[in-house]
Amino acid sequence: MSSRRRLVAEAVERLREAGVPSPEHDAAELLAHVLGTTRGRLVLVDDVPAGRREEYAALVARRAAREPLQHLTGTAAFRHVELRVGPGVFVPRPETELLAGWAVERASHLPPPAVVVDLCTGSGAIAKAIADEVPGASVHAVELDERAHAWAVRNLAGTGVDLRQGDFATAFEDLAGTVDVITCNPPYIPLEAWESVAPEARDHDPHLALFSGEDGLDAIRVLARRAARLLRPGGVVGFEHADVQGDSAPAVFTAAGRWTEVRDHPDLAGRPRFTTARLAGPTEAAKAP
Numbered sequence: 001m002s003s004r005r006r007l008v009a010e011a012v013e014r015l016r017e018a019g020v021p022s023p024e025h026d027a028a029e030l031l032a033h034v035l036g037t038t039r040g041r042l043v044l045v046d047d048v049p050a051g052r053r054e055e056y057a058a059l060v061a062r063r064a065a066r067e068p069l070q071h072l073t074g075t076a077a078f079r080h081v082e083l084r085v086g087p088g089v090f091v092p093r094p095e096t097e098l099l100a101g102w103a104v105e106r107a108s109h110l111p112p113p114a115v116v117v118d119l120c121t122g123s124g125a126i127a128k129a130i131a132d133e134v135p136g137a138s139v140h141a142v143e144l145d146e147r148a149h150a151w152a153v154r155n156l157a158g159t160g161v162d163l164r165q166g167d168f169a170t171a172f173e174d175l176a177g178t179v180d181v182i183t184c185n186p187p188y189i190p191l192e193a194w195e196s197v198a199p200e201a202r203d204h205d206p207h208l209a210l211f212s213g214e215d216g217l218d219a220i221r222v223l224a225r226r227a228a229r230l231l232r233p234g235g236v237v238g239f240e241h242a243d244v245q246g247d248s249a250p251a252v253f254t255a256a257g258r259w260t261e262v263r264d265h266p267d268l269a270g271r272p273r274f275t276t277a278r279l280a281g282p283t284e285a286a287k288a289p
C-alpha cells in the first residue's frame with residue numbers, strides 16, 4: 001500500500017472514532033491541503049514526503065478535536081467563490097447556497113442595477129456570491145462583529161460590495177425604500193438548543209452568529225421590521241432559519257401584516273430552510289390581515 005493510502009486510511013479511522021461526520025472527505029481534504037493539490041488529484045500521489053506527514057498528523061489531530069475543517073484549510077467554498085475563514089467568523093454552510101441562489105435569480109431578472117442588501121454578512125459569503133453572479137448589481141452588506149467584519153473586508157476586497165460595520169437593526173438608512181432584494185442568514189438557534197449544536201459550531205463559531213433569544217427568532221423579528229423599512233414596495237426578502245422553524249419563522253412575517261407571498265423553502269435534504277416574502281404595495285397592505 002502506498003504511504004498516501006495508508007496515511008489517509010489511518011486518518012479516516014481516527015476521525016471516525018472522534019465522531020467527525022464526514023471522515024473520508026475530511027481526511028482527503030486535509031492531505032490535499034498539506035500537499036498543495038486537490039482531493040481529485042490525490043490519486044496521483046503515491047508517497048507522502050516525511051516532512052509533510054507530520055504536518056498532516058497535526059492537522060488530523062486538530063480535526064479529531066473537532067476544529068472545523070475550514071479553519072484548518074483557511075478557506076470555505078461557497079457557490080462559485082472562495083472565502084477566507086478562521087477564528088472569529090462563522091463558516092459559511094452549503095445549505096445557505098440555496099438562499100444565495102434564490103437572491104441571484106431574483107436580482108438577475110431586474111433591470112440593472114438591482115439593489116441588493118445582505119444583512120448579517122459574516123465572512124461576506126452571500127454578498128460575494130451575488131456580486132460574482134450578478135455583475136450589474138449594486139450589492140451592500142453589513143456585519144456587527146468587529147472580527148467577522150475584518151474577515152469580510154478581506155473577502156469582499158475588489159468585489160465592489162459596499163461593506164459596512166454596524167447593527168442590521170439600523171443599517172442602510174440611506175437606502176430606505178429603495179432596495180430590491182434583501183438576504184439575511186441571521187443567528188437563529190434557540191438558546192435551549194445549546195447542547196444539540198455540533199462541537200465545531202458551538203466551540204468555534206462566534207456565539208453572536210448562532211444564538212438569538214429563547215426561541216431563536218429574535219433576529220428574525222428585527223429583520224421583519226428592518227426589511228419593511230429598506231425594501232421598495234414589491235421588493236423581496238429571503239432569510240434562513242432552523243429546520244424546526246419551518247412554521248414559526250414565516251409566521252413572524254405573516255403576522256406583521258405588511259408581506260405577501262410568504263413562502264418557505266426546503267433544503268436539499270427536504271428540511272424547511274429559508275423563507276421568502278414580498279413587501280406589499282400600499283393597496284395590498286391595506287387588505288392584508
Ligand SMILES: C[S@@+](CC[C@H](N)C(=O)[O-])C[C@H]1O[C@@H](n2cnc3c(N)ncnc32)[C@H](O)[C@@H]1O
Pocket residue numbers: 090091092093096119120121122123124125126142143144145148166167168169184185186187188206208209210
Ligand atoms: C449565521 S451567521 C451568517 C454569516 C453569513 N451571512 C453566512 O451565511 O455565512 C450570522 C452573522 O450575523 C452577525 N450578526 C449578529 N447580530 C447582528 C446584528 N445585530 N447586526 C449585524 N450583524 C449581526 C453575526 O456576527 C454573524 O456574522
